[in-house]
Amino acid sequence: MRITLFIPCLIDQFHPQVGKNVVHILKKVGVEVDFANEHTCCGQPFFNAGYWKKAIPLAKRTIKAFKSAHVVVAPSGSCVHMIRKHYLELFRDNPVWLDQAHELSEKTYEFSEFLIKVIQVDDLGASLKGKVTYHDSCQVLHGLGLSSEPRQLIRKVRNLEFVEMERPDLCCGFGGFFSFKFPHIAEAMVEEKVKNILASGAEAVVGCEISCLMNIGGYLKHRGIPVRALHLADLLACGI
Amino acid sequence: MDIKTDQFQELSKKALTDGHLQQALQNLGAHIQAMRNSAFSLLDNPENLREQAHNIKRETLDRLDEYLEHLEKNVMRSGGQVHWARNASEARRLIETIALDKGVKTVVKGKSMVTEEIALNKGLIAHGIEVSETDLGEFIIQLAGEPPSHLIGPALHKTKEQIAELFSEKLGAKPMKDPQEMTTFARKALRQRFLEADMGITGVNFAVAETGSIVLFENEGNIRLSTTLPKIHVAVMGIEKVIPSLDNLDVFLKLLPRSATGQKLSSYISIITGPKRDGERDGAEEFHLVILDNGRSKILADEDLKETLCCIRCGACLDFCPVYLKIGGHSYGWVYSGPIGSILTPQLTNRKQAHQLPYASTLCGVCAEVCPVKINIPRILIALRQRYVEDSEWGKPNSVLEKGAVALYACTMRNRWLYEKVSRMARIVQIPFIKRGGLRNLPPPLNRWSRHHEVAPLEKTFRDQWRRFSKK
Numbered sequence A: 001m002r003i004t005l006f007i008p009c010l011i012d013q014f015h016p017q018v019g020k021n022v023v024h025i026l027k028k029v030g031v032e033v034d035f036a037n038e039h040t041c042c043g044q045p046f047f048n049a050g051y052w053k054k055a056i057p058l059a060k061r062t063i064k065a066f067k068s069a070h071v072v073v074a075p076s077g078s079c080v081h082m083i084r085k086h087y088l089e090l091f092r093d094n095p096v097w098l099d100q101a102h103e104l105s106e107k108t109y110e111f112s113e114f115l116i117k118v119i120q121v122d123d124l125g126a127s128l129k130g131k132v133t134y135h136d137s138c139q140v141l142h143g144l145g146l147s148s149e150p151r152q153l154i155r156k157v158r159n160l161e162f163v164e165m166e167r168p169d170l171c172c173g174f175g176g177f178f179s180f181k182f183p184h185i186a187e188a189m190v191e192e193k194v195k196n197i198l199a200s201g202a203e204a205v206v207g208c209e210i211s212c213l214m215n216i217g218g219y220l221k222h223r224g225i226p227v228r229a230l231h232l233a234d235l236l237a238c239g240i
Numbered sequence B: 001m002d003i004k005t006d007q008f009q010e011l012s013k014k015a016l017t018d019g020h021l022q023q024a025l026q027n028l029g030a031h032i033q034a035m036r037n038s039a040f041s042l043l044d045n046p047e048n049l050r051e052q053a054h055n056i057k058r059e060t061l062d063r064l065d066e067y068l069e070h071l072e073k074n075v076m077r078s079g080g081q082v083h084w085a086r087n088a089s090e091a092r093r094l095i096e097t098i099a100l101d102k103g104v105k106t107v108v109k110g111k112s113m114v115t116e117e118i119a120l121n122k123g124l125i126a127h128g129i130e131v132s133e134t135d136l137g138e139f140i141i142q143l144a145g146e147p148p149s150h151l152i153g154p155a156l157h158k159t160k161e162q163i164a165e166l167f168s169e170k171l172g173a174k175p176m177k178d179p180q181e182m183t184t185f186a187r188k189a190l191r192q193r194f195l196e197a198d199m200g201i202t203g204v205n206f207a208v209a210e211t212g213s214i215v216l217f218e219n220e221g222n223i224r225l226s227t228t229l230p231k232i233h234v235a236v237m238g239i240e241k242v243i244p245s246l247d248n249l250d251v252f253l254k255l256l257p258r259s260a261t262g263q264k265l266s267s268y269i270s271i272i273t274g275p276k277r278d279g280e281r282d283g284a285e286e287f288h289l290v291i292l293d294n295g296r297s298k299i300l301a302d303e304d305l306k307e308t309l310c311c312i313r314c315g316a317c318l319d320f321c322p323v324y325l326k327i328g329g330h331s332y333g334w335v336y337s338g339p340i341g342s343i344l345t346p347q348l349t350n351r352k353q354a355h356q357l358p359y360a361s362t363l364c365g366v367c368a369e370v371c372p373v374k375i376n377i378p379r380i381l382i383a384l385r386q387r388y389v390e391d392s393e394w395g396k397p398n399s400v401l402e403k404g405a406v407a408l409y410a411c412t413m414r415n416r417w418l419y420e421k422v423s424r425m426a427r428i429v430q431i432p433f434i435k436r437g438g439l440r441n442l443p444p445p446l447n448r449w450s451r452h453h454e455v456a457p458l459e460k461t462f463r464d465q466w467r468r469f470s471k472k
């Protein structure tokens, strides 16, 4: 199997190791990986904030960049959600692009979804000593309906203890523009999230969405709390 | 009530520092969510029911004019009178006229959001009419002179100590501690008002076109008293409250109480068809139905926003909303709050003034998951944001700074070469800000983020690294 990687801008810029770990893991299970050099941003921040006219050219770029791909895999739930659901809305009055948006929408998968549903592997041979919990990012859970997939992958990691926190599905308060417009509310929200993480006793919180992880992880660091926020790919690459 | 939607920033900041409110919101979240979920778990196929409810509402909206005419005809056939109000002031005037014509001196009211929306009490009181809210929560906030902070629990923001104080200050009650004692006290105070009232005013949960009946859900029995003891009953409804037939009620009987209070069924459900007939012992002698537009037909005409009108005001989206649970109802600056307030208020009130509300959400989507009529609230929030940004009729209230930053960001992302150049440049620019492994003291607006987050420095991008390790 051959896939083309979609690397969201936040991973590209701030956490390139997530991308590298995805490549590493996929190669390990025999998947060949391509990178579409031309893609930049899927347009999500613009679409969500109401700047649809700014989102359209970015969506078109993305569609073009992945035209020849058979399968697209992205280690980001919210970008997949954007491509899968919102592209169809952006182009609802444009039949030519709508067809192509459909095509991309159908061949794009979130990382954990791809592993479990498409190539059906859950044991990657990873191993890590410690205790982790999982944060259900809103776009992964409510947007894509993925909840058991990442958990199944985490549970297969050797030597690792997995605990559920209270309300794993509670929003971490990022919300893109939201945390810039209303930082006081966003802070109160991430504070509650972190309280639940700490109460679980986990040493790290794992997730499938880099923006939430940057929010939670950045807040943990700011407060000097020694709990890490880990992308699922970073966890699954441990020890392999 | 005064519209304070433009004060969202300040009001929400204040709410976050109000310890009593924070406690109340925490309790609400913890209790009502569990109750709602357990009530839903007893249903055979809740998804299917929500789907049905959605379809009933959507299909009714598609032929709303027909159903409303039907409703009017059947209300009149059963001896009631129907009044149409285009806006809040027309509705107020209509009801004031009925009251003045009949020499009404005292009014008792059942809990109703729509009468809050049209600020009915103020108008009646200005005519010297005494108005008493009879729902316990409404009774409390009326005494306090405050707007409701929740669709279902209007006085949710008040602690029992604050309520006891209010009762003694306004009604001369002795100091009380026990909530049961306070309820009994309020009931006693209200009992007399029910007996004296000349008119009862209520809202409407559902209006059945086929029979001309209105349906009211409640737990305290005060609505039943308000509709049966006084000689005149006035019910006020938004145009979207109509459903085609009594058969449709079945789905809502299962969904509304579960979503509103986590109950399998409300304690009282009244179906009222016209005034009391000859030989009947209970009921008002006169029945008036006021059907209000107040901006709703404009929503109806907009395909992207229309779904807003499916709302049955159950409050579930508030109970689950992580933003509402932090800032409470008053932050939203008008009668409707939480996710439904964020989509409804900008459509019913001054758009420009309410422009912050659609942004007051992380788009987490939990509201859409719990909404009994499956309103896709995040989708409507995004549609409203799009109007604000791109439709000049909505007023483009976003700041120049924001628009500039967005334009720059978009322009960079449209060109791979530029994107790569900018990111390389940013890696250099950030150097003076890197301290102890993180980016600190960032300039505005980035400091809004760095205030509460340690930001990891930009690294050599994945794409730059890919070029290297793909060559290997």
Ligand code: SF4
Pocket (backbone or CB within 6 Å): B151, B259, B310, B311, B312, B313, B314, B315, B316, B317, B318, B340, B367, B370, B371, B372, B373, B374, B375
């Ligand atoms: S939007 Fe849905 S959940 Fe919110 S109050 Fe209306 S019906 Fe209830």
